[in-house]
Amino acid sequence: MKKLCAGIAAFLSCAMLPTAALAAADAHGEQSTQPATEINLLADGDVEAGQAKAAPCAACHGPDGNGVAPQWPKLAGQHADYLFAQLQAFKAGTRNNPVMMGMAAPLSEQDMRDLAAYYASQEVRGGSADESLVELGERIWRGGNAETGVSACAGCHGPAGRGNGPAQYPHLAGQYAQYVQDQLQKYRNGERGEGARGAMMQDVASRLSEEEARAVASFIEGLH
Numbered sequence: 001m002k003k004l005c006a007g008i009a010a011f012l013s014c015a016m017l018p019t020a021a022l023a024a025a026d027a028h029g030e031q032s033t034q035p036a037t038e039i040n041l042l043a044d045g046d047v048e049a050g051q052a053k054a055a056p057c058a059a060c061h062g063p064d065g066n067g068v069a070p071q072w073p074k075l076a077g078q079h080a081d082y083l084f085a086q087l088q089a090f091k092a093g094t095r096n097n098p099v100m101m102g103m104a105a106p107l108s109e110q111d112m113r114d115l116a117a118y119y120a121s122q123e124v125r126g127g128s129a130d131e132s133l134v135e136l137g138e139r140i141w142r143g144g145n146a147e148t149g150v151s152a153c154a155g156c157h158g159p160a161g162r163g164n165g166p167a168q169y170p171h172l173a174g175q176y177a178q179y180v181q182d183q184l185q186k187y188r189n190g191e192r193g194e195g196a197r198g199a200m201m202q203d204v205a206s207r208l209s210e211e212e213a214r215a216v217a218s219f220i221e222g223l224h
Contacts, residue, residue, distance in 0.1 A: 044110075044113055045080060045084075045113035045114050045115075045116055045117025045118075046113075046117060047118050048118075049114040049118075050113075050114035050115045050116070050117050050118025051118045053111055053115055053118075054115055054118055054119070057075075057103070057115070060099075061073070061075050061119075062076075064076055064123075065077075065078075065119040065122045065124075066124060066125045070176040070178035071176075071178055071179060072179065073175060073176065074175055074176060075119040076119060076122035076123060076124040077119075077120065077122060077123055077124035077174075078119055078120060078171050079164075079165030079170060079171055080113075080116040080117050080120035080165065081116075081166060082163070082165060083112075083115070083116035083119055083120065084112050084113060085168060087107060087112040087115065087116070088112065089194055090103070090104035091104040091107060095192065095194050096192075124171070124173070124174045124175075125174065126173065126222070126223065126224040127174060127176070127177070127221040127222060128222050129219050129221060129222025130218045133214065133215040134215075134218075136215035136216075137215035137216045137217075137218050137220075140152075140153065140208070140215060141153045141154055141216055141219050141220070142154055142159075145207070145208075145212065148207045149207050150204060150207045150208055151204050153172075153220075156169045156197075156200075157170070157172050160173060160223065161173030161174075161220060168195075168197055169197070172220050173220065173223035173224060174224060175220055175221060176221060177217040177218045177220065177221040178217075180216075180220050181213055181214060184205045184213045184217065185205075185213075187201045187202045187204075187206075188202070188206050188208075
């Protein structure tokens with residue numbers, strides 16, 4: 001565990017963090033001046049086919065992937081590589097969610113690629129952060145908590161929360177705060193943790209206080 005934490009710290013020490021003013025603007029729902037990263041579409045995923053195949057998913061994730069309730073994730077704008085990997089994990093049972101495991105079970109690999117391409121092509125609609133939580137949420141997102149060994153979220157997910165598709169770090173900006181909190185709790189309880197990145201998230205989540213988790217989740221929803 002010490003080696004893992006040291007490796008995370010070394011990686012995060014190289015992250016370029018923006019100013020607090022930009023962070024506060026993002027969290028309050030204002031438009032970020034950061035350039036948008038190119039959507040990473042799987043080369044053999046068909047957006048039009050994916051849209052047709054996404055009809056059963058709309059009940060929870062909305063017709064354009066922006067969700068219908070805060071307990072279910074927004075999929076719009078998510079990296080296609082990440083979405084594809086999560087569908088594979090649900091189908092294989094390595095990520096445990098009874099509903100999604102059932103939904104993924106009949107999907108072919110091409111179905112997954114098409115769905116991933118479709119949702120990645122959609123634009124996520126951001127939310128807004130709780131004003132009372134912005135300061136703490138920004139602090140954790142940008143710099144972590146050195147006293148408790150919490151790594152900065154921006155180190156892996158990017159200063160503007162756009163993630164890194166090829167590296168399998170998901171786009172988080174605009175995601176529902178409740179969903180983010182729920183996932184942090186699952187990592188903390190060991191209910192999630194697939195692969196090396198999952199192990200990293202388990203370590204980070206276990207070091208977050210309840211207040212920090214609530215604040216950073218709210219901050220994420222406000223990032224645009």
